[in-house]
Amino acid sequence: MTPQTTLALVRHGETAWNAQKRIQGRSDIPLNATGREQVRATARAMQVDEWDFIVCSPLSRARESAEILGTELGINVVAEVPALVERDYGPAEGLQDSEELNALRIPGGFTGAETELEVARRSTSALTDIVTTHHGKRIIVVAHGTLIRIAMTALTGAQVTMISNAAHSVLLHTAREDGPHEWHATIVNGEHYRHSAQISPAR
Template identity: 30%
Template sequence: MTKICLVRHGETDWNAVRRIQGREDIPLNDKGKKQAEECGHYLKDFYFDVIISSPMVRARQTADLINNQVGLPAIIEMADFMERDYGLVSGMTIEEKKKKFLNQEHPSVESWEALSQRVMKGIDTIHEIYKGQSVLLVVHGGVINAILGSISNEELGHGKTKIMNGSITNIENQNGTWVIHNYNQVGHLSLSYSNND
């Protein structure tokens, strides 16, 4: 049974002001670094065979800070887990996007279908390579929502589930079927670091 512990990266300055953050490489802010350190402190008591990260800087910084305490020999980067490409709306605040596009998706934005196919291809690759192992996977909110939506037949995911910075979600492959054990867990974070809009 392959187990995957998904961690959303820590906060960035763009997260803090609700600015849409797709493929821009925005680093963690001080709060985000603290969130990552608290994730590492919590996760060091669990066993993992491998740590995998999105190659984007905010995810990789989070993975590095977690691995300072988890202590695995290397971090593997997988491009399948890059954040959704938001196209022309990337860099806008949520409010700016609503005003300009009236809550419609701009054609330049990667579709949820394409995002879900991409990230689930990555999940299948992990299951093929690390079957029966325990994997720590550091990614993005949109990626986690795409995974939750795919596994839950859209009961969870985009528009339904808010994924917090530094939160933990656990899934497991049981006899060929992915099962969600829990999602958006933030009990390991300091109260002041888990209040993220």
């Protein structure tokens, strides 16, 4: 029987910069009190299922979110995965909507920022490595809104426009010997989602 692996992609909880609508990117901004409670609420929603372990981005807001989930769900945070770090927004980081930010805008992002294609390549590679290494497991991956949105769209074709703070989305992965990988989303932003599987090349 072909093993199916489940990934729950969880965005970190709110930070002060999220509340102020600042572009955050790789700036290492910690959770605020609201963010911690958001993650606890997500953990309660996820308690209906069993999970094997957690991996996360190395940024502190993701690591703390992962640790809260681990405590609430009784599972371990086993690794930080550098490739799960948020998109690098370059000189746009820390800015709110303003003339200064608008001056940096280019199609698909900002001057000096990592491109969506670059984010897609590293995030999908990292997630594929996780499911390839841990066939049949149920894994929580704590990362960032833009990265999760881009990775889900690239892997499944789902048109995800935004990932909310602390929201969880679920991807199912089926590996086939000498054949394509199948990915499909069952939950997006905590809500059930119907979308046909997308096929990606075997690695």
